[in-house]
Amino acid sequence: MSVSDQRSDVRVFVTDQQSLCTECHQSLGKPAWVVVTEESAVCCLSCADLDDLAFLPAGDPAMTRRAKKQTVRCAVVFKRSYARRRYEPQGLLVEEPALFAAEQQCMADADVRKQRQERNAIRRQELHAQYVQRFAEKVRMLYPGIPYERSTIIAAHACRMSSRRVGRSRAAKKLSDQAVTLAVVAHVRHAETIYDEMLADGIERRHARQMVRSQVTACLKNWAVQGPVAPPC
Numbered sequence: 001m002s003v004s005d006q007r008s009d010v011r012v013f014v015t016d017q018q019s020l021c022t023e024c025h026q027s028l029g030k031p032a033w034v035v036v037t038e039e040s041a042v043c044c045l046s047c048a049d050l051d052d053l054a055f056l057p058a059g060d061p062a063m064t065r066r067a068k069k070q071t072v073r074c075a076v077v078f079k080r081s082y083a084r085r086r087y088e089p090q091g092l093l094v095e096e097p098a099l100f101a102a103e104q105q106c107m108a109d110a111d112v113r114k115q116r117q118e119r120n121a122i123r124r125q126e127l128h129a130q131y132v133q134r135f136a137e138k139v140r141m142l143y144p145g146i147p148y149e150r151s152t153i154i155a156a157h158a159c160r161m162s163s164r165r166v167g168r169s170r171a172a173k174k175l176s177d178q179a180v181t182l183a184v185v186a187h188v189r190h191a192e193t194i195y196d197e198m199l200a201d202g203i204e205r206r207h208a209r210q211m212v213r214s215q216v217t218a219c220l221k222n223w224a225v226q227g228p229v230a231p232p233c
Contacts, residue, residue, distance in 0.1 A: 010035060010050065010075040012093060023047040033077070045093075050075055053093035056102075062113060063102050064092060071098035124161075132159050135167060138175045139184060143223035150187070158183035188219045 012033055019032040022041040028034065035048040045051040053075065056067055068074055071094040078087040106113075136155035140146060158167030166172055166186065172179035189195045193212035199205065 010048070010073075012045070012050065012075045012077045013087065014077060014079040014090065016080075021047055035075075050093055052096075054096045054099045055091055056094055056099055057091040058089055059091075060106070063106050066102035066105050067094045067098050068092060070101050071095040128159070128161055131173070132156055134175060135159050135172070135180065135183075138180045142177060142180060143184060143220065145225045146184075146223040154183055154187045157187065184220065184223075185216060188216045192216070192219050 012035055014031050014033055016030050017032070018030065019028040019034050019042055020026070021028060021034075021044040023043055024047050026044065028044055033045050035043045035045070035050065037043060045053075050073070053073060055077065056064060058064065073095060075093040077090045077093060079090045080086070081088045132152075132155045135158065136151045139151040139154055140148070143151075155167070158165050158172070160167070166179055166182045169179055172183070189209070189212060193215045195208055195212045198208040198211065203211075
């Protein structure tokens with residue numbers, strides 16, 4: 001069992017609020033790195049015995065994994081994302097010898113890991129292309145009258161990698177009728193109506209959708225009828 005399997009990592013929060021350490025009574029300024037105790041008290045890193053640890057930013061999974069495996073003491077650093085309204089991990093505080101050892105290991109096999117990452121990236125792109133193709137085929141199955149190029153546009157947009165669109169949902173990846181239909185509806189709303197212009201004019205989103213609903217429904221009914229959808233030669 002590794003060191004990391006035996007411990008419960010401390011959580012450190014980077015806050016923009018004025019903070020006062022409850023132990024040393026020092027003002028921590030802004031931003032402040034604090035530890036919240038079980039009694040909901042706020043401690044500075046020095047009083048929490050973490051001030052000798054080195055910060056390892058997130059972003060390098062191999063470095064993070066290796067440093068965490070070799071450090072005895074570890075803290076996960078969180079910072080509030082106001083856009084997402086939650087605290088998100090920023091990296092780790094680890095012992096300097098563990099960080100140095102992790103750096104040496106990563107330098108030693110950097111070329112091998114780079115080649116592996118490139119192969120994995122190519123494979124992910126291939127799998128994504130296959131998924132987009134299946135999604136487009138599902139669109140054409142549900143709406144046989146849709147122009148072929150529209151089905152590919154809808155699939156590419158809805159399934160874009162690293163997006164939060166409907167095509168990235170679990171239901172969409174199972175090609176559920178509802179998820180695919182939601183992607184088609186969204187496309188029609190933006191491409192076949194003045195929905196975007198309404199939003200730009202300040203009309204509330206819910207009201208704008210109600211105002212274009214009949215147009216969306218008519219377009220979907222038209223596409224639901226069998227028609228020529230063969231790809232262009």
